Amino acid sequence: MRGDEVVIQGEVLAEMRVMEGDAEVKDNGVSDLGKDDMVKNEVVENNRLLKGEEMKHGDAEVTMGYGVPEIDLSRVFSGDGENRRAVGKAMVEAWRTWGAFLVVNHGVDQSVVEGAREQGMRVFALPMDNKLQAWREEGKFAGYGNGAGSKTTHSADIGSESFRVAYPGADITNFAQKLWPGNCETFCEDYEAYIAASQKLTVQLVELLSEGLSEEDGSHINSYFREPCVGSVRLNYYPASATIGLPAHTDVAAFVLLHQCDGGEGLQVEKNGQWVTVQARSDAFVVIMGTVYQILTNGEYKAGRHRAIKGGNKDRLSMVFSLWPNPSLPMSPAPSFLAAHKQRLLYKPLTFPEFWDAREADLLNPLKCIAVDAD
């Protein structure tokens, strides 16, 4: 399986792998991993058993209705410190056990999400000639390209498409002008509103995660994400005709906020050697923890491994908002974290751009590229 599967950040992927057939989704929402991916001797968790049940994570109740733990943020906005800490601890526990969770009552206006989705669909509905005007050039980060985000030209073999821009910056206007020359205001307005709302939520999630850790570890991690936060927005479009999704990967980001609309699910998260389908829910975001947080906790808390399978007979759009750390700070865990866990440093303390370049050596295993004993 490894040979033809080369991964991403949600960004870089050299080659796509045909997912159909590989992803036999059982009716309990759990599918078998490929043979090489199988984690031996691990407990297989049956997602159906968890459905609708309440699990206790510290003091916060966590529902398991949609595949991964669901965390209700409404209590956070009440201003009560104890509530915040309970939610933060629930998030850290979901990160530790799943690497991903849903957030609901997150404060992002539904009309802002719907606006971004509509604009996203407009991008992919454009004639190919228009989309190619915004082509993502070789070695460049932003623009339109195949789902792989690779250097290869658009190919009939690669059924999914993507469009990505970095924030903050001029990327959005620049690329929107290429897509709709002289007529891109609506797109830019809706996207800027979506980015602003996602940034606000992201800052809150960083703080909550930190509150769920010890004070020293939390404030150490916070120092990487002082505003203004930076990152990217990636739109993935999977036409109903496509037989291809995104292969299993972890995201090279702090974490991502992923939105999939009702009825358009295709996202799966790996849990104990099984693939678990994350049910789509339009009023929720899926938070998927990325490799940066894994580095900042010295591998103690892992990035969520996930993939997208072909999801039914409808076109599917997913919106992925990635958070990156301050690009000038070398990434390493707090010394107190290493001492408390009696650990040696696992990853070289590189800045995010250095990590980005280093991972080119093995896109499938970005963290392997920066392992301290890798030399």
Ligand SMILES: O=C(O)CCC(=O)C(=O)O
């Ligand atoms: O489409 C999805 O649900 C997953 C997308 C993803 O994992 C990515 O863009 O990194």
Ligand SMILES: [Fe+2]
């Ligand atoms: Fe991803």
